[in-house]
Amino acid sequence: MRVIDFFDQAAHENPDRTLVEEPGTGKAFSFAQGKEITEQVARGLVALGNERGDRVGVYTPNCAEALLTTFSLWRIGGVWVPLNPHNAVDSTAAFAAEVELRTLFVHSVYADRIPALRAQVPSLELVVVIDDPAEEIPDTITLAALVTKGEGIMLEDWNDAHGRLEDLCALAPTGGTTGSSKPVMLTNATWAVMMDLTSRHFPRVEVPRMLVSAPMTHAAGILACLLAGQGATTVVLPGFNAAAVLDAMETEKITHTFMPPTALYDLVAAQRANPRDLSTMELLWLAAAPVATHRLAEAVEVLGPWIGQSFGQAEAPGFITWMTPENLSAAARAGDLDRLASCGRPTWGTQVGIMDDDGNLLSTGETGEIVVRGRLVTPGYHNLPEKTAEVRQHGWHHTGDIGRIDDDGFVYILDRLKDMIISGGFNVYPSEVETAMMQLPGVAQCAVIGVPHDRWGEEVTAVVVPTLDSDRDADALIAACKQAIGSVKSPKQVHFVDELPLTPARKVDKKVIRAQFWQGHPRAI
Known part of the structure; x- marks a missing residue:
């Protein structure tokens, strides 16, 4: 149809x-x-x-x-x-x-x-x-x-x-x-x-x-x-305004809604401060960014047992996996933070595998790239056949995310092959931000990464090598970048360094940069 x-x-x-x-x-x-x-x-x-x-x-x-x-x-x-x-x-x-x-x-x-x-x-x-x-x-x-x-x-x-x-x-x-x-x-x-x-x-x-x-x-x-x-x-x-959303849920007898994790956190705080009757709710679909597991457990406790979570991307929209409200609530009640870190099981008719760099599918528990098959997968990118071919190697769609599948079939996202940053439910491409930053006075070199943030999931962060005449005004750089590419994609923090780490091939080593900010975090996305 x-x-x-x-x-x-x-x-x-x-x-x-x-x-x-x-x-x-x-x-x-x-x-x-x-x-x-x-x-x-x-x-x-x-x-x-x-x-x-x-x-x-x-x-x-x-x-x-x-x-x-x-x-x-x-x-x-x-x-x-x-x-x-x-x-x-x-x-x-x-x-x-x-x-x-x-x-x-x-x-x-x-x-x-x-x-x-x-x-x-x-x-x-x-x-x-x-x-x-x-x-x-x-x-x-x-x-x-x-x-x-x-x-x-x-x-x-x-x-x-x-x-x-x-x-x-x-x-x-x-x-x-x-x-x-x-x-x-x-x-x-x-x-x-x-x-x-x-x-x-x-x-x-x-x-x-x-x-x-x-x-x-x-x-x-x-x-x-x-x-x-x-x-x-x-x-x-x-x-989105947390109080207004809660009021609408109560007065409009809402059964379904969608929101990214950042909005969920505000909703939980507002419901704690002034509880509403949310008894008509059947599903809050949570997606678009990783969720802090302790925050997810708190949300179930404060809001109710009707939060479901999925993993998807534009190339396989919304529903590669589905974590049912029943599974999510059970994990929250049991204090099972490991299970709460899962994005659920593959949806009906969707195949999900874990693949190594040579195109071999890996066994349960092993870590590799998450790959997908099924009717959910897009035919490709408009007028970009080479880009489409890049993500279709070995007969699967490649998500660019690193993960594993446990013995019960639950999928876990652990890391990201791509440089893409997910901040507040929006995907941000570091190369675009870096291009904008390099046009600004006072910037000699720049690397943009995602840094863990309790509210946004990841915070767009620029690590900048300043020019000799730079005044090192981070706020001014952020404001100028917002003017060029908009607030969503602009850095929220700027860190000045004397030099950027390089790989043996003389490319900026973002793994080294990320390691400074992600130390102590259970997953590197």
Whole structure:
């Protein structure tokens, strides 16, 4: 089935159920209304030249319209390109240009970025403002005007007997960042697998209610779309605030939500300070970064036995493994911190192995690279066949993570082959940060690594050899880097050194650098 077919089936079965709502704003749409709106928007897209396979970006804060426009583009066979507004606009434009973005749904709060996007994305033809801006924004069309353009247009039946399984439904940036990230191809077949896995592994609820507080450009938005296809109501908050999330869980009778570990820690503290009734909760899906095991045990104690954890990546989205709430809660109650360090067992239909450098699969308990097989794995990177081949050696998809599998089939992530840093649920590529830092005055050499952090999982840290005339102002370097590449990817700490350690091949030895910061930690990621 196509993505839109799951949505239409849910709308047919639950026409009067609320599809999406924003508490406190009065904004709410039923499934029947959502279906009508997505059809109207789809007609407008067709009227203005959009075709099946066109890349359509969604560049918005958390809001109901983000969900509605995403399903609208899927209705005509468009390819969803989630764009993170927290990234620097140049990085966003670079990714949009790489995937040849044709149409952009944008919120007026980002109106000042539209000229730069138009200038840097030659393929961009249509910009649709999804809200009701107070003033007209040049070179754009409003959503209402788009709908008017589509009046009288007939939508093509572009399906086939198999649900267009090989058609692209999304081009997702690896790790949720842009710039150095690669566009990952997700097809209708990939989406169908995710639908299957969530329906198999998630708790079954008669009337699911999904709370979105993390950015909809990432896992929270994907989960909202998946559960909407299963008849769930999506309750949208503008952002994460622990007290507001707990209030919504209680008053909105929430059953499902997603959050990264950093948000979980705040949630636990807020619930300790002012307990709410969370009895309707069935699942808090925890993903996107390693979790401190003692924090995980505390979360089960304070919040409840409904936390589940998964391991995934853009190339095998979300659900390579699944740690059920039952397994996680049992480990927490038993004080089994080793088991709490696991990301769970392989999901249904997914093969997970441990491989050495020569392509040999290793035995239980041995350490090597985590490799994956199954329908969840992406067809590859868009227009990057060599990069795709790199991660497909020996007939498996290579995750770039080092791990082991125990006698009970639980997978443990121990280290990382790649330099990539996971900080607060976002993947950060050190090479991109190093390039930005080396452009700054006062920096002679720079190595960027992830340093263990109790809240963020890893903290982006720059180790800098300063120039002779440098004033060694760490705060100024951090501020300048934020201006260049955005706050998510910029260093949070700068350490000045006289020289960087080198390998025999005269390359910067990051293992030596990391060892100084990771000493005493049970896992080196």
